[in-house]
Amino acid sequence: MESEIERIPILRLTEESRNNIEDVVAREFPLTIIINNEELVTLLCSPKDLKYLAIGFLFSEGLLENKDEIKKILVDDQRGVVRVETYEDKALANELIFKRLITSGCGRGASFYSAADIQDQVKIESRIEISTHQVLSLVRDFQHQSQIYRTTGGVHSAALCDTRNILVFSEDIGRHNAIDKIFGECVLKDIPTDERLIITSGRISSEILLKVARRNIPIIVSKSAPTDLGVKLANDLGITLLGFVRGKRINAYANDWRIADDGR
């Protein structure tokens, strides 16, 4: 597997100076996912954890629902291909794939806007609570782990946590990919996601919210902003949505009852 970053020579300019220096940029790698010999999609991603990304993507898109469906996963790091075979010859007919991708397009998930899809999503009932102090502490740890971002400024991070610790961490040039990598790892390693939190460096749009809801996660935390649809869905699906978590403050956009008083 190649590196996730690349060193390149650049020209650093100010109004007073010009200097040839070396800079570090994030790599962008095309990964093609093939399921039961059908080419499904090519994702642009950071070249790491390709297996997790492929499996996470298939679960997030609803094409797989259970680890036991998976017969074989073949990863070709060099060519950028992950082949997934399932036991049942899943009816991933062209029609179905076509329909999904047509409606999701670049947004990847607009298909969820069909009323049926949202109705299918069960409301999250977890009674877990977390304190303001714990959220701020987790986000500080999260920042410390975001290595590539600090080097290149060009990637997103995501993490699965319990109320005290980061359990799974990932980085990718795409905010969707970073979360899918987490979920792929959870599926393959049997790491439960319910009763846990997701932290993301990226914006919380409706698609991110629904992706998290599918894994039955009760709390999502972002350093960035949510959209109005993200907030509406969080309210409807019983998910605690915390945004703009920076420094010492948190904005609670939905279901703030899971934020316990800090014992004062």
Added chain:
Amino acid sequence: MESEIERIPILRLTEESRNNIEDVVAREFPLTIIINNEELVTLLCSPKDLKYLAIGFLFSEGLLENKDEIKKILVDDQRGVVRVETYEDKALANELIFKRLITSGCGRGASFYSAADIQDQVKIESRIEISTHQVLSLVRDFQHQSQIYRTTGGVHSAALCDTRNILVFSEDIGRHNAIDKIFGECVLKDIPTDERLIITSGRISSEILLKVARRNIPIIVSKSAPTDLGVKLANDLGITLLGFVRGKRINAYANDWRIADDGR
């Protein structure tokens, strides 16, 4: 047309306090593009300039190449639908649409990785030059115009400029959409894009680079980072790529010969 922002009540938390306040979030709106009665894609976007977005998208994806092909554009703001009719019954057979979106998927543009697509892209020959001072000045103006971002922290901005002024400006929750809105407006208003610059708040990935190359734009400027593929393509296609333009400094990643000495 509804507003691009929404005011919502939130809970602002610190370790010492809890306050009910009002916050502003960016709206997220599903726009469906229908071409010659075929549903093509649903984009998630900011609900403004839907016509420009639809037309820009069709040009960026290579489905339209000339304004004269367009017979009629019908915008339904309420339902979130733009219908485009062309004079010739374009052979947008399912096969073609299927192929494109399958390969682009969420990445929207991975299809460009086919050698044929990149070979089709003509190298940009413009001899335009710009000074460091002019770039920094344009980026300052660009920041000032980024209204919604300053309110919500949740949108991207893009602008078409000459070496002195911002000519067309747009904002959208998606960095691709913001640029497509610019190009759609340019197409419909016959605003030339060659010999001009694009400024974007977002990362410069290969897809953004190719989108800009298709409009024959010689210089792209970003406040954020490029990826390695973005840099490679900029080198290959003769595009000047400036990144991390913040405060008083610029990183020139490719074709820095278009940055003129500031007369010293």
